[in-house]
Amino acid sequence: MKRIFMLLYFVLIVQGVSAQNTFRAKVINDQTKAVLNGATVTIPDLNIVSSADTSGLIVIHNIPDGKFEIEITYLGFAKSEHVYSFPLQDPRKILLISLGSASGELAEVTVQTTRANQNIRDIPTRIEALPLEELDEKSTMRPGDIKMLLGESTGIHVQQTSAVSGNANFRIQGLDSRYTQLLQDGMPLYAGFSGNLSLLQISPLDLRQVEFIKGSSSTLYGGGAIAGLINLISKVPEKDPELTFLLNGTSAKGADASGYYSQKWKHIGTTIFGSYNYNGAFDPANTGLSAIPQTKRFTINPKVFLYLDKNNSAWFGLNATAEDRLGGDMRVINGNADNLHQYFELNKTYRFSTQLSITHKINEESKINFKNTVGYFDRTLGGPGFDFKGRQLSSFNELNYVRNGEKASWVLGANLITDHFTAKPPQNNLSYSQTTAGVFAQNIYKANKWFSLESGLRLDGNSPAPSRPSSGIFVLPRINALFKITDHLSSRLGGGLGYKMPTLFNDESERDGYQYIEPLKIGNTQAEQSFGLNGDLNYRAPLGDEAFVSVNQLFFSTRVNRPLILQNNILLNAPGYLSTQGAETNVKLVMDELVFYLGYTYTDTRTHFDGMSMRQTLTPKNQLSFDATYEIEGSFRFGAESFYTSRQLLSDGTTGRGFVTFGLLVQKMFKHLDIFVNAENLTDQRQTKWGSIYTGSLADPKFKDIYAPLDGIVVNAGIRIKLLDK
Template sequence: MKYYLLLLAVFGYHISRAQNQYKVVIKDDKTRQVLPGATAAIVTLNIAAVADTAGNVVLSGIPNGKFEIKFTSVGYLQQSKIVMFPVSETDQPLEVFLEPHSGELAEVTIQTTRTNQNLRDIPTRVEALPQEELDEKGTMRPGDIKMLLGESTGINVQQTSAVSGTANFRIQGLDSRYTQLLQDGMPLYQGFSGGLSLMQVSPLNLKQVEFIKGSASTLYGGGAIAGLVNLISKTPQEDPEFTFLLNQNTAKGLDVSNYYAQKWQHVGTTIFTTYNHSGAYAPGNTTFTAVPKTNRFGINPKLFLYIDDKNKGWFGVNTGYESRRGGDIQVLNGNADATHQYFEQNTTYRFSTQFSFTHIIDPASQVNIKNTVGYFDRRYAEPAYSFNARQTSSYTEVNYVYNGKKVNWVAGVDAWTDYLAVQPYQQLGYTLNTFGGFAQNTYKANNWFSVESGLRLDYNTPSPADNTNGLLLLPRINALIKITNQLTSRVGGGLGYKMPTIFNDQTEQQGYQYLQPLIIGQIKAEKSIGLNGDINYHAILDGAVVNVNQLFFYTRVNNPLVLVNNNFINANGYLKTQGVETNVKVIMDELGIYLGYTHTDTRQYFNSMVNAQTLTPKNKISADVTYEIENSFRAGVEGFYTGSQLLYDGTTGRGYYTFGLLLQKMWKHFDVFINGENITNQRQTRWGSIYIGPVSSPLFKDIYAPLDGAVFNLGVKIKLM
């Protein structure tokens, strides 16, 4: 009898320790796509499994009883289920749907590197602002992208006119001429239009903005020494879209934008129109305008063709007109006299075409062709002085892309043409052509290591005063190391160059006055070497998505082009910038917290002397807290600190803090928003005069802080489709 009792006890013990299985497939709640790499775990039993490429997860070795199973995936809200084991047997696994975390970048596809890979799989360090963040920034400043760039770590927006509001942006302490601003991978805003470009791009039709900080010359050629910004436009989707935005601000500004998109079987279209107006605005009874009198019109229609499964393309036109007049507020109000007569007038006309075509050879490879032709006419005038110029440029590229399981290839050729005609100073005009070939390889050695290497060869005519006859070779290499599932690192570097032109922040600031001719054949190209590395931590901790990124950067530019007594010369020495960027992002349900810090040390090593780079703050801090109920409500508060910076006259511009507030209520077809920028009214004109000399012919000091002070805006966004 005792043997039967012992056998019964052993049988009962094994029943209590039965080895159950639990099968699920984990999918995205919105797209219904499977989520490879998602996890399912029973924490109390220390049992976990990872989803395969089909999203399937199998948990094994589960005893009988009631247990909580947690389902997670990077970029998605955690979900939990209580399950009683044993469960009834079924041939089909249960489906679990995870909700994407608002604003997360886990599934962002990057276009700037040509291979259309996922952000987390690219060895090149790329930052991206998705459409959710662009929508937020677009309600803060709907008329331009100046704020959008200026609030990013490592990027400093530098105002180049005290009265006209023109501005450029600097990446990691380097002058704006070392950066590229692209739209859909094409250079639409270079050269003579640079000082106005940030002010002439409205964000309503953008779906993503991508940043590469550091050398990006392999794919994009000369000028990408400090990095680039690529503005990615919206494209037609299955559902039509019609959005109308109206915004008014307290600095006498009005913004009206409209975006329409629709897709049919073989044809699609987008039409983006914008009108921006501002009255002359001089806060605090200052003498000169902080915001110029502006009228700007723009239209950007595109036609998309979906010919068949293997061929598609689009053609677009970008045209705009702007009149921008700043200066003495009495002059702009029609009260000029013998003392009050100073003004700056910018009248610009922009016209460009864009073309893109893709032929898919097979599921792994394709050929892409793209072209843009641009015409920019800018007429600048002051009392007794004018500078009129027309820039005609083009860019054409043909590339081949192969995406394999372990190896990706991008190879192609491109051609740039740039022609500038100047009146009445014909000697400042030039013609510059660049022909290049490039190849880039991405090799995924295993699950934890990938390397991306590239090589570019450019031929420039006329050639600079180097011993290379216009030929410049640019290698680059980057590596991605996945240390753990939560910890990754990217390291890399490359060479770059910049052909000499008359366009930089200093010449823009002085209105191109008194310049001596620049003869390309007598000046060396500026050449650089750049290195960067980062460590990134990304995890879900107690339901909160935590991302911490620490970047280190170093760039050296040899023989930089400087303006001495209105002559362009190569400095005898080099320019060096180095520093760190720290970014922290925490998302907990509806609450998002963003912290950023940039330390930049940029120095000139000229003629055996060392000097700090002007207009480059060493320290910048940003903080942003947002609360958002998706498609219902958004509230945010942000604060920024910009440290002191050396000015051209040898003085130091003081550090300052700015703060902003945003409230937005969303309905299905209607949004209303109110926003306040610089609400503590930090303004350079409150701390002293921004000019010297007589009011009739002022000499303006460097602008390092806001001039417009506190500005509030109220707007509506109507979504009819």
């Protein structure tokens, strides 16, 4: 009998041990497939809480038999909730659990601008990224260009340079547009002369991400990135084909029609984007001058992607844009010119470029990349009794080696940039050629889980060379540090040197239409050189299960020595320096389907010439933006936004008034159709309401600085048709 009791006791022990199960799972991002180390797993009924290790692996032992709900959460991602029956069918199998991005949150984003293709949270350089979800919203607000997309970003100010043609440029942290590099897929398609009108000729529908680096970035891509850089990342073909058409009309006599197609097969893929944009001349104030010019633009961007094998891939693309833009006296535009009505501004442009990218994967950690672009840009700028005609032929070549190790990541490379501008008679003496050869090295070192250091060094040689002290040779160091202080608090601190070669094309000469400008003598002109610092604090934390808050506070300071200015139609180095410093504050609160965003920028930009300090003109000290969005994913979106721009010093010594604009967006989404209505500037803030924008006669107007909108209230509505959709 004793032996029977012992046998029963042993059987019970074995059964009890066998009832203790193990749960194994790996947590990844459903889009990038990157592991989500630190993801939290909870079994509420058992009061068990654990987290994923550095490889994203979750292991929980001693789970009894039965059915239990297991919750997996990660900041910025939607919660995963599943019921599992224990024992599992295959107890040794590691389950793969994918988490999708939470609504309204910029989660695991891989950035390309630093070439290392790493997660935005792990890079010491401060990078801001607008993902596809936000670009989708912007493409319905202004489908024809990226002017609004940039203008609504904290720290970026869009400045209109023409009162009648709508020409505009943008300033980062108070510095002129010539100090910012605008890239497409990491290539400078919009440099020099071809940068003119670029804001107005790029559609957001063809983009899947936009990346901003504010502050000195010349070490990354060479001269011209003193204020920062903007990288426009194009869409690529995905597993599922896509065919989308967008039709849009505006109350300001505008119409847009665009289409996008992409498909990926086993060894080949393609994307094709095309658009036609039209706007009739629009004069809401009845001044007799166009606030929006008559515009006709056609764009086509086809690309072919090759997936040769698992280690080799390439893509090739073409970009072509043709545009006619006519602004000025409304009677001239309508063909009724006479002795009194004869003023006009004509911009006729043709833009064509090729892009080539080849990637060879050496192993899981290393690869070699080659990039090339060749660009052709032709522009005619005309007015009464004056024409400025020129064409630019430019090229960019880069070869780089990338290695992403567990502790250290390296990027080593070299590039060659050529820029050849030919001005047509009678301004043919403005022609020039410039060649830049550079080598660079970048390193990201992850010392431990809380500290990473990114350093870089570039050596550039320019020909023809500017005046001493540089003589065309520039050594550009750069360093940035990332401190992950806690799970919710991090900080970045960095700085670097920058430079900008002398060029004809800047905000002042563009505003004056190049009418009487003297040829630039590079050998007698010094390059502009800079030093910049920036630092930020970033706090991110959940507020319960369905909400989180994100706060970022940035401080910046940049000094540009001997900046190039236009004086008596001559471009020369100013006797002193330009400085800008300030702060940006960004607060984002996400509560399930409701998202609030608050952005504030303080900018103090001054010139220090001949011992005198003066505020820079057309640079608001204070800018404030507020945005509220309610969205049911895939069904409905409602947004409201407001912007405040403070008073600005004008070039005639007066001060422009501050103003507030307000906008609304309503969008209804169906399976294959989106319907949207958007209204901008509902407060009808117009500079023409506060006085005349020109002096002299209508036949020969002398325009004042444009610091506020001219087009007033503009409502647009349209549909997006998704015949093939993921």
